Amino acid sequence: MDLLLFGPPGAGKGTQAKFLIDLLRIPQISTGDMMRAERKSGSELGRQFDEYMSAGKLVPDSLVLDLILKRLTQEDAKNGAIFDGYPRTVAQAESLDALLEKLDRRIDRVVSLDVPLQDIVERVTGRRVCLDCGQTYHVRYSPPPQNGECVSCGGNKIVQRSDDTEEVVRKRYEEYKAKTEPVLAHYGAKGVVKGVEGVGSLEEITERIKEAIGVE
Ligand SMILES: [Zn+2]
Numbered sequence: 001m002d003l004l005l006f007g008p009p010g011a012g013k014g015t016q017a018k019f020l021i022d023l024l025r026i027p028q029i030s031t032g033d034m035m036r037a038e039r040k041s042g043s044e045l046g047r048q049f050d051e052y053m054s055a056g057k058l059v060p061d062s063l064v065l066d067l068i069l070k071r072l073t074q075e076d077a078k079n080g081a082i083f084d085g086y087p088r089t090v091a092q093a094e095s096l097d098a099l100l101e102k103l104d105r106r107i108d109r110v111v112s113l114d115v116p117l118q119d120i121v122e123r124v125t126g127r128r129v130c131l132d133c134g135q136t137y138h139v140r141y142s143p144p145p146q147n148g149e150c151v152s153c154g155g156n157k158i159v160q161r162s163d164d165t166e167e168v169v170r171k172r173y174e175e176y177k178a179k180t181e182p183v184l185a186h187y188g189a190k191g192v193v194k195g196v197e198g199v200g201s202l203e204e205i206t207e208r209i210k211e212a213i214g215v216e
Contacts, residue, residue, distance in 0.1 A: 001080040002105055007113030009172045010120040011198050017084045019206050026080040034067055088180045109213050110187045113198035117173055124169045131157035
């Protein structure tokens with residue numbers, strides 16, 4: 001199954017993707033992580049990414065698609081993949097559809113996580129992260145230990161990231177509404193979209209997603 005996890009930034013797509021990787025035994029396609037890995041590998045494609053990224057420029061869609069194609073034809077992704085954070089525009093969705101069609105595949109299901117802006121603001125502004133190991137906390141739901149020591153690595157650098165502010169959240173949300181949300185209508189027309197309420201405990205949301213994609 002090729003699955004697209006959809007929703008505004010901060011809706012919890014990445015967290016849910018981690019559960020789904022184990023459940024569906026298919027990998028997550030994270031274009032950002034893949035681009036960084038490709039740069040490190042020193043491949044020709046990686047060298048091209050490097051030219052754009054080190055100049056602070058946007059990597060052209062055609063190069064990103066080359067990377068996705070390469071990833072989808074690897075053994076572990078032959079039966080499907082979880083897309084999260086891509087496509088971000090209708091043009092990207094159309095290109096991805098064309099690429100999948102060449103592989104005799106398609107986006108079989110779009111799970112759209114519905115989370116009100118106010119909840120996203122609360123989640124993101126309450127987020128704290130360990131600079132040493134990446135462990136995340138939330139001031140209300142999973143507060144960092146009183147002594148300031150990270151539960152995962154024992155480090156003492158638990159901080160609020162500089163872009164985890166209400167202003168940044170609202171700006172990203174507006175951009176999502178304008179450019180990314182139309183992707184939903186694109187797939188809605190194909191009849192593959194399922195809306196899922198993205199508010200509640202992680203377990204509750206995972207259960208709803210499982211129901212939406214028809215797995216136990
Ligand atoms: Zn840590």
